[in-house]
Amino acid sequence: MTYPNRDRRPADRPTEFMDRAEPVYRQEPLYSGEEEVVERGDGRVRAVRVVCAVIDLLCWLFAIVLAIHIFLVIGGANQANGFAQLIDSWSAAVSLGLRDLFTPANAGLRTLLNDGLAALLWLLIGAVLTSVISRVALPAHERRVWYRRRVR
DSSP states (O other): OTTTOOOOOOOSOOTTTTOTSSSOOSOSSSSSSSSSOOOOOOOHHHHHHHHHHHHHHHHHHHHHHHHHHHHHHTTTTOOTTTHHHHHHHHHHTTTTTTTSSSOOOHHHHHHHHHHHHHHHHHHHHHHHHHHHHHHHOOOOOSSSOOOOOOOO
């Protein structure tokens, strides 16, 4: 608020003849509507995040291989094909010993139940491992944030 008897600047040129003793007011708001997220260059934080990313990638890769195997068996793919044999051998390696847990007569249903359960377990294992590693190895202020706070 300005008072006419205190403001010595002419009305048509408000910035001219400004007395330097008067305080200069900022035109920008003190708080912007967004927070800036700055990551520190801490090597431990970076290493933990890389390890968690590798674990996530491997678990998703194993689940995808199992899903492709389910698709090939239900679709009736030629088991003599090289790609089908490759996927079958990979899925046998990552099936967590669940290949003969359920034994229905239909091969497609058997593969769906056994490999589907193994794929879900791989996704669960990946999520639990990355959560535990990040909670144990990261400092409290560097852990994953599930929400963002906005200052208005």
